Amino acid sequence: MKPVVTIEPNWQLCSDCAVRASAVCSSLDGIELREFEHLGRRVHFSSGETVFSEEDITTSFYNLVEGVMRLYKLLTDGRRQIVGFALPGDFLGMNVSGRHNFSADAIGAVTVCQFAKAPFGRFIEDRLHLLRRINELAIRELNQARDHMVLLGRRSADEKVAAFLLGWRERLVSLTGASDTVPLPMSRQDIADYLGLTIETVSRTFTKLERHGVIEIIHGGISLLDPAKVEALAAA
Amino acid sequence: MKPVVTIEPNWQLCSDCAVRASAVCSSLDGIELREFEHLGRRVHFSSGETVFSEEDITTSFYNLVEGVMRLYKLLTDGRRQIVGFALPGDFLGMNVSGRHNFSADAIGAVTVCQFAKAPFGRFIEDRLHLLRRINELAIRELNQARDHMVLLGRRSADEKVAAFLLGWRERLVSLTGASDTVPLPMSRQDIADYLGLTIETVSRTFTKLERHGVIEIIHGGISLLDPAKVEALAAA
DNA sequence: AAAGCCAGTTGACCCAGATCAATTTTGGAG
DNA sequence: CTCCAAAATTGATCTGGGTCAACTGGCTTT
Structure with missing residues (x-):
């Protein structure tokens, strides 16, 4: 490249x-x-x-x-x-x-x-x-990093995917406003490498969630049909 | 408690x-x-x-x-x-x-x-x-956190255990000096919960490493009999 | 020293998620 | 539009590490 x-x-x-x-x-x-x-x-x-x-x-x-x-x-x-x-x-x-x-x-x-x-x-x-501002950003990131360690070390594939969708949606709120339609600009491989899974598992999990009517896979993202259900799956 | x-x-x-x-x-x-x-x-x-x-x-x-x-x-x-x-x-x-x-x-x-x-x-x-000092510590920790994400998301049980032993030994250097005898004050359960494994897998991995003559399990810690081998296993 | 109790180890079995292998879908380029 | 390549999905099978269960060996308590 x-x-x-x-x-x-x-x-x-x-x-x-x-x-x-x-x-x-x-x-x-x-x-x-x-x-x-x-x-x-x-x-x-x-x-x-x-x-x-x-x-x-x-x-x-x-x-x-x-x-x-x-x-x-x-x-x-x-x-x-x-x-x-x-x-x-x-x-x-x-x-x-x-x-x-x-x-x-x-x-x-x-x-x-x-x-x-x-x-x-x-x-x-x-x-x-x-400097204070930079410090604040570092501490915030450290906090996120620790949350992600919990996800990587202690959550199932379903929980990982659900937590990812919610977390990503949450981060987009301040940029594009709240919405149940979540754009996913990254590839499935990227998502897999973020969640410590394989691309196949990510794909299968999305499909499973869709079959259960929890999400809808749309062009360039997913739509949360039942956000409450996704939250339950994420098992905070 | x-x-x-x-x-x-x-x-x-x-x-x-x-x-x-x-x-x-x-x-x-x-x-x-x-x-x-x-x-x-x-x-x-x-x-x-x-x-x-x-x-x-x-x-x-x-x-x-x-x-x-x-x-x-x-x-x-x-x-x-x-x-x-x-x-x-x-x-x-x-x-x-x-x-x-x-x-x-x-x-x-x-x-x-x-x-x-x-x-x-x-x-x-x-x-x-x-403030600068605190910021430096935060950034250093953030770096460690990211390394740990790699371990949790992308390493096998053997690699996790090997990397843990080396990482822990490294951290002790500045406190107790360099040594191939690594004290492990934490329990097996603690190690498991740190590495995203179960206590049984940690125990089995230690035993396996000992059988292969790579480490020796001693009271309150382990001894690195073949540090180079451990490093190879950690697969940086 | 016997009893009790954890922490740790070991064994047998199982399953979530990886791996391997086709398709199918999507998005450009011509 | 057609062709091609990359991305995504789906299916079949395998396996690393989890689960369940038994056992062992130190310590403490009495």
């Missing part, structure tokens, strides 16, 4: 940014935002392109502005675990070792706001509120 | 603290440390006691000073996932919701340095270096 990276003229303004309110930048005031604008540059990636890879030296941080990304780790023999899906507003790339600790690629077209590591580090340096 | 909490007279000094160099407090200078001393109070817990529970309103943060703790989440039907083991120097209790997102109890006798949430929050308020 060749990286066809388009760099736009940097006329994009933070104040017009779609993720202004939810992203790291929500902690910045008007004056700071001006300065911040010059730090980031908008970069586009097309479907399937890799934004950064595990073990790469970290040269940039990324703020996802548009689209969906899969974050994953690979074992040497090719087994893959997707550790999360990123949505607009998510901040990616923070680490303590100087190297990325997972890979990230675009699911469909993606726009990110890219920050070179050093200037971003300098900008953050004495801005307590921005 | 009734909480027999002993509160010592607060003559304990941070400067004498065993975890002074590795814990959050490593970011504090001499003057700050004096003030910090008055914020925390040493509390002891005996084996099996719960320090805090998931969903409890967070009133305190904890710095583990001595002993080992298990951090876990429960499903309503009693299934348990241990999301981590805490060792001296680990900082526990940070969250964004105001409630703990996992439970923590003592494995063997434990000493913690307990900080009331509000004063600690005030102390942190304008101390960039302390």
Whole structure:
């Protein structure tokens, strides 16, 4: 997959940014935002392109502005675990070792706001509120990661799939509003690698749920016909 | 398990603290440390006691000073996932919701340095270096959490056990020095709940490794007879 | 030292989900 | 539209690890 990276003229303004309110930048005031604008540059990636890879030296941080990304780790023999899906507003790339600790690629077209590591580090340096915001995002992610450990270690295939649908729907609420129609831009393989299952099991589980009238498999997603039933299956 | 909490007279000094160099407090200078001393109070817990529970309103943060703790989440039907083991120097209790997102109890006798949430929050308020340190710890933990997701979702029982032994040994290096003798203060059930296995599978796997001359099961732990073999089994 | 009690081990059997193997459906490209 | 390739579904079979059950070996208690 060749990286066809388009760099736009940097006329994009933070104040017009779609993720202004939810992203790291929500902690910045008007004056700071001006300065911040010059730090980031908008970069586009097309479907399937890799934004950064595990073990790469970290040269940039990324703020996802548009689209969906899969974050994953690979074992040497090719087994893959997707550790999360990123949505607009998510901040990616923070680490303590100087190297990325997972890979990230675009699911469909993606726009990110890219920050070179050093200037971003300098900008953050004495801005307590921005650091606090980043810390808050890290803690929130840590919490999600722990929830996902429970899913991976202690839930059945049915529970995993049901929990995934609900969790994904929930994450979309703040972006597209609440709805029983859940778009699934990622492939079945992606879902399988996120849930610690095989593609066949994911497919069979969807089909089973549909046969039971709990969901309907639609183009590019699923529709929750009986959300209460799905919640019961997820067995929180 | 009734909480027999002993509160010592607060003559304990941070400067004498065993975890002074590795814990959050490593970011504090001499003057700050004096003030910090008055914020925390040493509390002891005996084996099996719960320090805090998931969903409890967070009133305190904890710095583990001595002993080992298990951090876990429960499903309503009693299934348990241990999301981590805490060792001296680990900082526990940070969250964004105001409630703990996992439970923590003592494995063997434990000493913690307990900080009331509000004063600690005030102390942190304008101390960039302390916040940075906390952020660093959170990011490090997030990284660990992601590694553990790979283990839970994509590794076989043998790989899980081998990776656990190596990972645990590695964590002990900074505390007790490098050694092929790995103490395991936690029960087989704890190990199983950490690895997403049953107690029987953990036991069988240990026995198998011993039969193959890779490890030796000793009282209170295991000994790595062939560390290279264990590493090969872990299949990084 | 006997009794009781857990934690751990071991064995026999089973099943959820993996694997292997075809189809079928979908989405582009020409 | 037709053709092709990738994604998804479905079926048949297998197996790693779970479940159930018995046993063992330390500790504690008396």
